[in-house]
Amino acid sequence: MSKRNKARYKLDRRLGENIWGRPKSPVNRREYGPGQHGQRRKGKISDYGTQLRAKQKLRGHYGDIREKQFRRTYEEANRRKGDTNDNLIGLLESRLDAIVYRAKFVPTIFAARQFVSHGHVLVNGKRTNIPSYRCKAGDVIEVREKSKQSLQVLEAVQLAERDVPEYIEADHTKMTATYVRMPALADVPYAVVMEPNLVVEYYSR
Secondary structure: OOHHHHHHHHHHHHHOOOOOOOOOOHHHOOOOOOOOOOOOOOOOOOHHHHHHHHHHHHHHHOOOOOHHHHHHHHHHHHHOOOOHHHHHHHHHHOEHHHHHHHOOOOOOHHHHHHHHHOOOEEEOOEEOOOOOOEOOOOOEEEEOHHHOOOHHHHHHHOOOOOOOOOOEEEEOOOOEEEEOOOOOHHHOOOOOOOOHHHHHHHHHO
16 A cells, blocks of 8 residues: 555544545544544534534645645635635635546645656646746646556546536647636535634734
């Protein structure tokens, strides 16, 4: 089993939810946490604990982003005009690795980060190897010519477990995707309920 598989399965077990909707998630078999104490009855969670869990779940969904980077994203969302909850989701979804994942060029968000880091992706015709690169509306993301026939890409396109959301226009014959617009929370096809309002409360303490 690869390190990426271990990481995402560990996240699912720790949070007790199948946060990517994967059919092979261990949570589909047992909904309790890992370890010998995983089945113990859970006590009442405090408000802080609820907020922390919401933050961990959202961070985990995007490949367990580093805390410092995630906090900077929140701070930018808070500075922008409009609803901070939607701003936070929009900024996370505009990451290059998130768009590569949503466009179904790769099977997982962890694979998306590696795919971008290894230089397999072009943004507006230029190679970009920074997973956190912030895309703008109208940007065209393309899989490099040499990478279009890779087994990983071909398998990901055929995945039936998720669809490409409306804010991304994907052409799987050309392996290109256009980032149409920054989405709001209601637009993002999360497999579980995300609560960015609790994340905002966590950082606003």
